[in-house]
Structures are given as C-alpha cells and as structure tokens.
Amino acid sequence: MIGDKEERQTVVGVDVGGTFTDVFFLNEADGSCNVAKVPSTHDDQSLGIQEGIAKQQEKLSGVSLIIHGTTVGTNALLERKGAKTGIITTKGFRDVLEMRRRDRPETWGLWGTFKPIVSRELRVEVDERILADGTIHKALDPLDVKTAAKKLIDLGAESVCIFFMNSYANDLNEKIAYEVLREIWPNDHISCSSQILPEIREFERCSTSTLNAYLQPPIGNYLERLDAGLRKGGFEGEILIVQSNGGVMSVNMARSFPVRTALSGPAAGVIAGAYIGLSAGFPNLITCDMGGTSFDVSVVANGESSLAAQTSVDFGMVVRTPMVEITTIGAGGGSIASVDRGGLLQIGPESAGSYPGPVCYGQGNDRPTVTDANVVLGRINADKPIGGKLACLDVKAAKISIEKHIADPLNIEVMAAAEAIIRVANAKMAGAIRLVSVERGHDPQKFVAMPFGGGGALHAGALIKDVGLSKALVPRYPGVTSALGCVIADMRFDKVHTINSILEDLNINELVSEIKATANEGQKSLSEADVKFDGVETAIELDMLYLGQTHTVAVKLPIRLETIESSLNLNMIQSAFENTYKQTFGRLLVDIGMRVLNLRVIVVGHRPKFDLSILGPSANDSIKDSKTGSREVWFEGAWWQTDIYDRLSLPEGQCVLGPALLEQPDTTIFLDPDLEGRVDKFGNLIISRKNLL
C-alpha cells in the first residue's frame, strides 16, 4: 500500500547552498545511499529541493523523513529581506536595538554606519517596568499595548517583537502584552523576548527576539511552500530543520523560532565532519570549508563540535542561541591577490566572489584570485571546471593578470608569482587554524584537517605541513558533506533561563523543579515529531562565575535527570564549577564567592546512525582503472609530470604517492610531491607526509 508507514524507508538530507542544492538519500531498509546535485533555486528554494529529491526518488511516498539545512534565514538576514517588523518596548528603551553594546564595526577606521532592521518609528514604547529582582515597578496597562499595536499595524508592520527590560526575571508584563497581541495582531508572527531568550543582557535578548520576528514571515512562508509542494507530490513523512547548533527541530519549532536557523547550513557540515572523523578514527579534527570569498574553520574535539553562545550575522545583528562555532577569514577561491604600496604580497580581504569571480571565469574581473593561481599552476583542470556551469576556464587570461598585478611589481617570474599567491593564501588559512586551535587550548599536532566544500581539498596537503597537523582527511563526497550531516544530525531542544543567584543563596528545590519542568517541555517537543530515537539524553548546564567577573564558564552538571533530587546540591555544583574552571584557566580563585547566572537544559534525541562504510569503494575497484591520465603541475619552482586519478574508483587501502591529482565531480585533491594519500574503508582519503606512513 503506497504511503503505508512500512513503505517509507528513505531518509533524505537536503542542503541548499548558494550555488547548488545537495541531496543525500539513505535507504534505511537496505542501507543503500545516493546523492543528487541540482542548481539552487533562489527565488524559492523549495523548488530546487523537490527537483533534487525527484532525481533519485521516483515516489515521494517512499520518503519517511526529510531533514533540511536551510539558508533562507541566513540570506534574509544578510540581504535584509526579512519582514517589516515592529517592537513594543519599555518606556525609555526604544533605542536598545540601535545603541547595541556601544561598539563599532572595525577596530581601525571610524567610518562605520549601522542601520537597525527595525527603524526608530517602528519601535513603540509602553509605560511598564520590571526591576532586576522581578518586582513589578510599574504595571502594564493592556490598553497601551493595543494603542502601540495599532500604530505598528498602521505603519505596515507584518511581525512584532515584545521586548521589556528585565523580562528574564519576570515575564508577566510580556505575557500580558502577548495575550493582547494574540487578540488583535493580524497573524501569528509575534515574538516575545522572554520566550525566545529568557536570559539577562537586554541588547542580546532584544536583538535575537527582533531578528526572530523579522524571520517569522519569510521562514514561515517558505516552510509552508515546501510542505505543500512535498505533500502534493505524495510525501507523507516528517520534515525536520537543522538548527545553528547542529541539532534538528520540527517544522513547528522552526516556525516559532526561525532565528535558530541562522547558521543552519554550515552547522550540518560540521556535524557530518565530526561523525565522519569519529568513524574513521579521528575524533579530533578541524573542518575547513573553502568557498568563493571565505575560508571557514571549526574545531571538533573528542568527536564533539564546539558551540558558541552567540554570533553576529553582520555588524550589530547579534543572534544569541547556541551555535556551532565557525571562524571565518577572508581567503576563498575568489580572494584577490595584490601587492600593497609597501611592496608586500597580500591575499584579500577584497574578493571577486562567485560573480564576476576569478579572471579565468571570463566574467569581467581582471584582478588575479587564488583560483586563478590554481588554474595557472595546473592544479585545477581548466577543461573540466567543477559545477559544470562554465565549459572551460581561461588559463591565458589568468596568467596575464598574475603577470601584470603580481609578477611585475614583485619582479619575479609569472609561475613563481602564481605559486606565491598559493603559498601566501595557505599561510593565511594556516593562521586561522592555528588561532582556533590555540585559543581553545588544543595542540594542532593532535588534529587532522578535514576539507569539505569545493575548494578546500586543493590546499589540505599544504595546510597540514604549515600548521603541523598530523594528517588531512578528505571525505568521500566533500561536496555533499552538509547534506550527509542532515541525515545523521540528532534532534535537539535548548532552553536557557537566567537564575542570577549567589551560589550559597541558591534555592535547590526551585532549581530542581525548574529543571524537571524544562526537561519535560523538551521531551514533549521531541516526541511531537514522528521521529525514531535510539535514546533521549538530558544535559543540565549552569553558566557560573566568580563574584565580580563578567565572563561565565559553562558547567556541565554530572547528574542524571532520574536521580536529580538526591544528587543535586550546593557542594556538587561548587565542585563541578571548580573542575571546569580549573580545566579552562589552570587555576582557582580562593575565598571568592560564586554566582550561578543561567540554567541551560539541553534535551537530545539521538537519531539512528548509519554505517559510513556503505559509502566506501567497491571491492572490484583497482588503481589501474582509476588512472585517467596525467598533466604538468607547477610545484616549488618546477613542472612535475603528475598522474591524474578518478578518485571515486580508487580501491580501499590503495596508497597514492604525490605528486598526484585526484579528481571527482565536486572537487579536486592535490597531493604535493612530498605527500601521499591512502583510501580507507569508508572511501575517505587520508593524506600524510610520505615518510610518516
């Protein structure tokens, strides 16, 4: 019977990127996998998704689950294309969003400007006030909310954010306002700051909640279109959305908390990286995603990705929800190389992006980029560009440009100049990796680099040498890593609530009931979706600090929800804090009190994982068939005759000695002459120094 639950066997991961929509199919019944890649449809991403799924899946009725990493939210924020939004706020505080935390966009140069996403006239004050201890200093008159709402509606606001001072300590006035708005607001696009982020810090709460309201209409509409389109095609399963923290949530949650999708796409990639690394025996890795304009790195230590408490999507656009920590530097394929007035070679920060893109694209840019250097050096196949958009690349134009802008001013040969661009770009990327590893107190030598996306694999070998990483691991399908990440991501519920109490004054009974209530809420939210779990886990964290400090440390409490009454006490909290503090800073402070600022409850539903070895090479492969030809590649001042291999057909255990080029549809890997690569059973390529294997 079509549509019967038994028949729905395929789990689909979808990642919508700037250029391509990648789809990963996992048939849970027979364990088989498939991938599809179609051009992204920018006006309505859901069309591309349907097209991509249709490539490998005739009947949508056979799909049980679609897990989606989306950039709709990210793009709406970056391009300022969210809804017209209003804010209803406390008297005296309508400028919180615009005044920020009194910062500026750049350290050097005073030419910054900032246009808040909600203009001043759409920020309306009502007379109410809560004190820091939760006392109601001035009660709210519901009539004032009505008047404010009417004004916003008249001004054309589509969505609204309620943000009152100290609402983290007492949400009564926000609740009253919310009830009033539910009656009169023409839609359900209402974000309430005490629901979105009940955490102390007014700007961060206001910004996050306002951005949430700003995204509610576009994300809501998008999800509706996606859902309707898929249902029409016969889909009867569940849709889940990837959050910025790498966990997934239901469509309903995504509709209410769209701001949690701000970094949805990249997060899925890091989750996949962590899982691939763990499976292959590398729990410590640094994922490297090289795009057109940027190089993004993220640290995975002991199989776990690092989370940041907040990020700025753009200057002054702060989103405070837990998210996979990704550090970005301006060194992508489109980054422009130049020689400055002092005679120094520089890469970036200017970028030709993907349009007009590198000189070799022939789309109007005449300043050399990193990709141009790779083309001139023979590392990129000019006759078979990745992505298939262009028929071939203009090597000659790239060479002329490098000659003019780099070789001549530096008075060196053009090939040396092209190599110089790559070396300086590598040095810059290596710098980013060093800084994230050192800042986290990690030793780079214990880490491997994992490039994904289209460009990273060309540089991976050089990076391990520059940074002193042990190895590089190129996943079997670097171009669809994010889509793969969607398929394996766990479901996750996060909630923070500010406690702000000195440790010795902490009311343990209240804390216990709050933890239990929140955990219940989380488990309920997880069970609402029709998703299988291998297990559900609840983690309880406290943000704590010594009295007088401002930076908190996240203290994971070593307790289980089932036995919380007997195990949670002040001594246990204190020693958990001291352990964490010592680990982080190497020392403790004596005779100084401690404060508990926030409670965080995280409920994770572990989704079944699949064995990555099904992606591995087939037993019949042989290196002879893999070798497709050879070409000359420039390396350290000379041309090297370099064998070219079809990467995907290399057999398990095969070792390839550099210099070598490994080609596959979505990426090219370059092995320096002093490196070698070995294919593991999952089809990953493990790159290391020749004498070390």
Next chain:
Amino acid sequence: MKLDPVLLAVLKGRLEQIADEMDATLFRSAFNPIIAEAHDASHGLYHAETGETLVQGKSGLPVFVGAMSFAVKLVIDKVRKEKLTLRPGDVFIFNDPYEGGTHLSDFKLVRPFFYDGEIFCFLASVGHWHDVGGNVPGNYNPVATECYQEGMLIPPVLLYKEGVLNSDIISILQSNSRLPGSLYGDLNGQVSALELGDLRLNDLLSEYGENIVTSALVELNHSAAKLMASYISELRDGTYSAEDWLDNDGIIDEPLKIALDLSIKGDQMTLDFSRTSVACDGPVNISYSTCIASCYVALKHIFREVPANAGVLKPINFVIPSDSLLSVSRPKPVGGYTETILRVIDVMFQCISQVAPEISNGCAYGTINALSMSGYRKNGSRWVMFSFFGGGHGGHPEGDGLNHGNAPISTATIPPLEILEAAYPILFTEWALRPDSGGSGKNRGGCGAIYEIELLEEKADAFLFGERGKFGPPGINGGKTGALNKFTYPSALNDKTSPPMVSKMVGIHLNKGQRIRLETPGGGGYGSALERDPSLVADDARLGYVTSASALKEYNCVVSEDGVLNVKETNLLRRKG
C-alpha cells in the same frame, strides 16, 4: 639579505600571529573584565637594542600600539645604565606612566627573548589592572594633583630572575590594591602570554633560521616606512593647523589648548604641538610617549593599511616641548590621559581634513565619561559601579557617523544594563539616542546618548570624569560641531544642577529616588549641512534624530513635526541660502 617576497609575506603572517596568540592567551585567562571583556591589553615583539615595535598583536587596545616601545626602551636604558646582564627567563614588571606611557593602571611585563645565547628581541605584555591603589577605586581620580593620589608607581624591577619568581614583589603589589586576587590572576595571565610568545618565537626561529627572521623584521620595518611615506607624499605640501580644547583640568576652571601644526614636505610629516598649553595641575596631562602613541592611533584610523611596527613612524617628526601638558614627568597626575589623547586624535583629524577631507572624518564624541556610583546596601555591604559611556562618531565621506559608538582609542563595549541593575541598587530610567546631538553636515554626525539613572537605596555618592562640556566635537569640511556633554544631578538648588567643572565632579550625594542624567556628545558633521539631501533631513526628523526646529535652523529644510518635507518652501529657503 634580501628576502623573497613570498617568504616575507608568510613570515609577516607568522610573526603577527605570535603576537595575536599572546593577546588571545591573556584575554581568555584574565580575571578582570577590563582585560577579559574590553581587551584593554596588548602584546608584541620589540627591537633588542632600540625597543622599537617590531610586531604587535591586532586585537589589543589601539593606544598601546606605539606606547609599548617606550616601555621596552625603559628596560633597555635601565640595563645599560646599571650595567646589568640579562639572562633567559628574566621578566621585568612596572607601571611607570612617564617613560612607559598611558597611566598607572597599565602594568607592563617585559621579557628578553634569547636565541643561541643572544638577545634576539624583547617580548612585552601590558594589561589594565582593576585597582592599583590611590584615592579612588578604579583609579579615575578627577581631582588628583600628583600621581601619588592615583595609585602605586612601580619602576622596572625583576619579577622573574632566570625563571625564578620573586614573590616578594607580588606581595608588595597585592598589599597596595583593593582587589589583590584580580591583580594576581591578571599578572599570571600576562606571564603565560610571554611564555607562549617565547615558545612560538623559538619554534619560528628554529624553522626558518635567525638570519631569515631578522631580515624579515628589517624588511617589514622598511616596508611599513615606505607605505607610510607613500601615503604622506600624496598629500599636498604645506602646514595645516588646528586647535581644540579641554574644558579644564578638574582643579582650575580654565580651558586648556591642544594645538597641532601639521606640516607635509615631500614624504615627511611633522607634528608640532608647540602651541599647546603647558602642564596643568589636574590629571589631564600625558607623557611624551603617550602623545606619540595617540598620534599613531589617529594615523592608523586614517591610513588603515599601515602595519603595527615602528617603521610607520619613520617618516614622522614630532615636536612636543618638554613643558607641555603633552610631555609631563613625575609627579604630574596623568590619570585622565584618555581625555587628552582623544583631543590629540581630534586635532589630527582636523589637520588632515584640511589637506585631504576625503580620507578624514568629523571628530567623535571625544570623552570617556568615567562614571562611578558607590554606597552601602541595607545589609551594610559596600557597592561600587564603574563604567565608561558612549557617544556619536563623526560624519565621514561615505555617510553619517555611527550612533552611540565607542571611543577611537579603545574597542571596549559597555556592560549590559540588566547586569548593572542586577548588581547594583540602580535603575536606568532612560537609555536613548540623543536628538540633535550629531553635528549637522552633508553627512551628519552620529547621535550621542542619554543615560538617566535613579538610585534605589537610601544613599550613594557619584563621581564623574568627563570632557567636551564646553567645546563640542568639531565637524570638518564645513560640517558643524556636535552637541556638548551635559551632566546634571539633584542639589539643594534644583533637580538638574550641572557641576562647576561641567563634566568633572567628586562626591555627589544622592538620596533614594533621585536621578543623575548624562547626555553625551554626538559626532562632528562632514561637509556643509546645506548640501544634505532634504529627503534625508526629513527622514531624520521623522525618526527623531533631528528635531524639525533644527531641520529648519541647521539645514534650511521645512519639515513638519512628523517628518513630512515641504518641498516648495525648502527649495525657496535653500535658494536664498
């Protein structure tokens, strides 16, 4: 040895990273928020013989880029004078603001870096400690007349001798601070940063060899000098002059002049501060080294690409007379150095704007507004709230100035109000942009802010150290001055009394329910207000950045209260001029 350009670029990145890693190490291990959150610290590599800055971290406080070479020079001079022999593992500690720059709160640690038995360079770390003694907690004492009222003053002494800690020094430091624990933590963070720098630099030298790294440092210095000279040579030869003012020194209510004659000749620039007022009694003096450091900050804001090494200052000559308030020595108080260096930066922008308005901008709000409130809670415990406040940035060639920015000398952010309200018995009754505070111009100055604070407990005292109460932040290229700094408090006279020294006051007594109010300057404007697009003026009026009265008076635009532009009358008015 001439290095190949690629190696040079690679080494530049590696060297900068060593300094950046030192910054990162201190930021994450510091105990006091002024370092941890506001990044009021800096690290770098300095020349073995001259102390000149070789490389400095990018994330530290801007003003230290430039000041630290003087601190290192102080150690070098001491070693020469006293014929000391430095050994690996030695670390000096001091906070002398006269030779080493800035103010007493900034503690400097200097460590010789040895390679192959020779001193290759110095590594240094500086950080703003929470409390270093003196009359006022946090060390912003607006009525100090000698440095002894501002805190302890430590000359360069050996904290570590060949890697062995002299813990007596820590005891002395701790017994002179209100927050000995915080001091100890910060000190350890700085020591760790220096250790990390030593390790990384050693790795780099082993990898590339001493000669190559030395050549790279020399070439980077030359390249920076060449870069700066090339910018200067694009400016028209001539002398460009500007004068700006400090309200007073907090002791005597007389304006103090900061005057700069900036001359360009070929690829050389001379900064002549001879016409500046002589040293004053109060704490707005600065030392010679601080003055040079603040000129560097201004140059770096204007020519953003110049690197943080001493080469940048090669094409620049300084004339700073020794009796000037910009060149004081002990025991003149320097605690309010932030106000004075902001003014030095302002005159730099004003001078540059005369020769190249397209690379300059209107002056920023120009005062740190260090405000503290303190009292006793019902349970008898003491509380002290201390914070700096923001204001508008200047209009610039690309647009209006930033509303509510931070001071050009720092990258610090302001603590969340909810954190302040939770920690202290105060209530913010207003936190808003200040209408009409940005100087008018084709590109308007950014708005300053209004902060109004009510006391919730029975009694408290307030202290303020601010400036720009008499002379607003100037605009450039025809732009107008931003609004004045304004502070009011309740007194026997009325609820809105202004201090006699305008923005400097100690010991304001407050009772429960009383409010103090600070209205900060906006930035100066850029270009003539009459060239501003009337529709932008109408937008400003509609959004409340500018009142309709000012739209008329400043911009010759007829705009209704709710921001509707009367095109006909505006055209008529503007044609009349």
